[in-house]
Amino acid sequence: MRYRYVSILRGFLNVISSCSFSISLAPDKHNLSVSRLRKLNHWRSPNFHAFLPIASSIPALLGDMLAGAIAAPPVTWIANPAGTELEMSMMDWLAKMLQLPQEFLFSSGGKGGGCIQASADDAILVAILSARAKVIQLFKDMTKGQVLDKLIAYTSEEAHSSVEKAAQLALVQIRCLETDEKFALRGTTLAAAVREDRKQGLIPFFVCATVGTTSTCAIDNISELGLVCEAEDLWLHIDAVYAGTACICPEYRHWINGVEYSTTFSVNPHKWLHINPPCSAFWVKDRDLITEPLDVDAMYLRDRSTNGGVRMPEFRDIAMAKEFEALVLADPRFEIVGNVVSGLVCFRLKGDNALNKKLLAMIDKSRRICITPSISRGIFYLRFCISVCTTESRDVVFAWEVIRHEADVLLSS
DSSP states (O other), rough: OOOOOOOOOTTGGGGGGSSOOOOSSSOTTTTTOOOTTSSSOOSSTTTSSSSOOOOOOHHHHHHHHHHHHOOOOOSSSTTTHHHHHHHHHHHHHHHHHTOOOOGGGGGSSSSSSEEESSSSHHHHHHHHHHHHHHTTTEEEEEOOOHHHHHHHEETTTSSSSHHHHHHHHTTTTEEOOOTTTTSOHHHHHHHHHHHHHHHHTOEEEEEEEEBBBBTTTTTTHHHEEEEEEEEHHEEEEEEEEGGGGGGSSSGGGGGGGGGGGGGGEEEEEHHHSOOOSSSSEEEEEEEEEHHHOOOOOGGGGGTTTTTOOOOOOOOHHHHHHEEEEEEEETTEEEOOOOOSSSSSEEEEEESSSSHHHHHHHHHHHTSSSSEEEEEEEEEEEEEEEOOOOOOOHHHHHHHHHHHHHHHHHHHHH
């Protein structure tokens, strides 16, 4: 079995732009040819172990087809009453499965609730913009620009780059704080940074904690960070887009212990819950914190009616990741980087970064499996992710045989 790893040059599809344009609704056999499909990265292959999982399923595909056929986006209740209320109910269902605090539920009778965002990046941006608006209102004796110059946010050095991008778009400073030996951000580190910045005259206002970092799937200590945020009156957003979905299982729910301290929380059902991308679930304890600062009173969006079955995943990914971890640990030439807590295993050959870069290049050249690298604290390592629900134990063994073979060749040369 060979994984079709794409080996092409950028711009290979430019030939399409030279083709004549047609308004025919009939399929274009030229553009849908098998040769073009072969130039895709096959994320659904059981030998694709790169990045993080992307899910799909027949019920989800049917749902997408139905939504596309109806073509009634639920941007407001008046635009699509049934769609809006179904989204609200679904967000409450998922919140209950995750055992989120009642404040996050529409059914609680309070101001909490959730909605579907296009991506975790959008959720983080909405959270930091809302937090910015909230804190600016507190300083009546300063202009908005003066407050903005002093605002500072915090996240882990292992957090996704979207956190830093969100801070850039919000025009605020951000500090990427050092992690512990398990690549997790701790409360003492955050508390020290906040004290230091307050002494410098800055205004700490926002913290983004991660449950399942992209590089190592590290889990920040939410309970410790939450206590600091509560004491310092900081907005805590929890980015649990990958590992958070597994918390519907009781044995993994402890990963988000401390979620009660957060103001906003997000997971990506399209990672592990058989939902087609994009689908990022985003909750807030108080909807007013988001709707008020981001409100635009467009007449065409006003609500005139008022005053104003898929099989659940078994998470076998985690068991198979442990199986792969055992294979790595059984070979004294390799070592594990970080902790294996979900479907991701970070590993490397014992030696320098150059050796591991050569190993990755040889694996890529073999075109039998697909994995990706990362780097933390200057250490280059390889990432093996169980990305597809059809991956079986034999695929894990096959991947390890490929890796071990290429290591044999590398170390013997």
